[in-house]
Amino acid sequence: MSAVTVMGSGSWGTAMALTLCDNDHQVTLWARRPEVCHKINTEHRNPDYFGDLRLPDSLAAVDDPDRAMDGAEFVVLAVPAQSLRENLGRWTIPDGAIVVSLAKGVELGTELRMSEVITQVTGIGADRIAVLTGPNLSHEIAERQPAAAVVASTEQETALAVQHLFHTATFRPYTNNDVIGCELAGAAKNVIALAVGVAAGMGYGANSGASMITRGLAEIIRLGEAMGADPHTFSGLAGVGDLVATCSSPLSRNRTFGEEIGRGRTVAEITASTRQVAEGVKSCKSIKALAEEYGVEMPITYAVCAVIDGHLGPDALVRALLSRAPKAERT
Ligand SMILES: NC(=O)C1=CN([C@@H]2O[C@H](COP(=O)(O)OP(=O)(O)OC[C@H]3O[C@@H](n4cnc5c(N)ncnc54)[C@H](O)[C@@H]3O)[C@@H](O)[C@H]2O)C=CC1
Numbered sequence: 550m551s552a553v554t555v556m557g558s559g560s561w562g563t564a565m566a567l568t569l570c571d572n573d574h575q576v577t578l579w580a581r582r583p584e585v586c587h588k589i590n591t592e593h594r595n596p597d598y599f600g601d602l603r604l605p606d607s608l609a610a611v612d613d614p615d616r617a618m619d620g621a622e623f624v625v626l627a628v629p630a631q632s633l634r635e636n637l638g639r640w641t642i643p644d645g646a647i648v649v650s651l652a653k654g655v656e657l658g659t660e661l662r663m664s665e666v667i668t669q670v671t672g673i674g675a676d677r678i679a680v681l682t683g684p685n686l687s688h689e690i691a692e693r694q695p696a697a698a699v700v701a702s703t704e705q706e707t708a709l710a711v712q713h714l715f716h717t718a719t720f721r722p723y724t725n726n727d728v729i730g731c732e733l734a735g736a737a738k739n740v741i742a743l744a745v746g747v748a749a750g751m752g753y754g755a756n757s758g759a760s761m762i763t764r765g766l767a768e769i770i771r772l773g774e775a776m777g778a779d780p781h782t783f784s785g786l787a788g789v790g791d792l793v794a795t796c797s798s799p800l801s802r803n804r805t806f807g808e809e810i811g812r813g814r815t816v817a818e819i820t821a822s823t824r825q826v827a828e829g830v831k832s833c834k835s836i837k838a839l840a841e842e843y844g845v846e847m848p849i850t851y852a853v854c855a856v857i858d859g860h861l862g863p864d865a866l867v868r869a870l871l872s873r874a875p876k877a878e879r880t
């Protein structure tokens with residue numbers, strides 16, 4: 550049994566906390582809002598994210614970050630990507646703790662991956678950081694539906710420790726040492742899910758979705774290879790696996806956000822109507838900046854940025870992609 554603290558009590562932090570409780574770890578969940586802590590501690594529910602789902606009695610919620618992390622051997626970071634730097638700046642991660650990053654985003658302005666932000670702000674070395682990613686829609690995980698995942702770390706011992714930490718009867722993490730590929734894949738698939746959602750919202754069917762998923766994968770691989778990722782990572786759970794799950798599922802916030810755009814709502818309207826994060830709405834810009842930096846073509850990502858910025862309507866997005874100059878598939 551290990552002492553684990555999950556920092557962030559939204560959908561994914563809560564689902565991972567209950568998975569860790571299923572493994573009999575001593576789990577503390579940090580929630581910003583005292584009323585969320587109260588509900589978790591007294592009613593064993595987090596209704597903003599999981600309706601009536603009963604959380605394990607052993608799960609303790611705390612609203613003070615220092616108290617939440619006191620004595621933690623593992624600290625699991627589950628706040629949105631664009632808030633990670635600010636939060637880490639306020640927190641003190643216990644000496645020696647292994648840090649697990651859950652956020653799927655690339656920081657705006659710096660274009661840093663989450664593990665890089667963690668090292669930059671806390672000074673914690675890459676050998677004590679792991680990234681957990683893969684096809685893991687939180688509601689399915691919270692219902693204990695079977696799923697696989699990837700734990701990536703440059704340090705094999707860290708990857709193995711985190712794999713062991715999370716491995717339950719229904720949740721099966723594999724290890725991987727390609728942190729760049731795993732993090733990039735997790736962030737970039739959200740952008741492709743926005744595009745697939747736009748097409749779905751406009752009434753297009755499976756052919757359009759599959760075409761965007763496949764060409765989306767091609768542009769993610771192009772960027773990944775330029776950044777030094779292992780191309781094999783993209784045919785694994787962090788790549789194709791997460792891309793297919795996110796782009797196909799009505800549970801995906803990114804796909805749903807795209808669908809709403811496809812139906813004619815504005816980005817401002819959709820953002821105002823949900824408290825949940827759709828990381829691709831911001832990360833599309835940092836991924837576009839990476840594409841520019843590495844000189845890689847990412848037409849779907851560029852078109853998504855134009856739609857999010859209001860420069861392109863949903864129908865123009867589809868036209869823009871189809872009217873590009875004809876080319877061979879493997880380029
Ligand atoms: N929900 C899912 O199915 C999965 C989510 N992820 C990733 O996990 C990360 C967190 O996502 P979710 O938990 O799903 O989001 P969410 O929107 O459900 O919850 C976000 C949580 O962070 C808190 N939060 C928001 N802004 C904050 C700030 N500035 N400072 C501190 N806390 C803040 C919210 O109060 C909430 O507790 C994202 O990067 C997402 O891509 C990864 C895999 C699955």
Ligand SMILES: O=C(CO)COP(=O)(O)O
Nearest residue numbers: 683684685686801802803
């Ligand atoms: O990352 C996810 C599934 O693996 C969750 O996707 P959304 O953030 O689009 O809901």
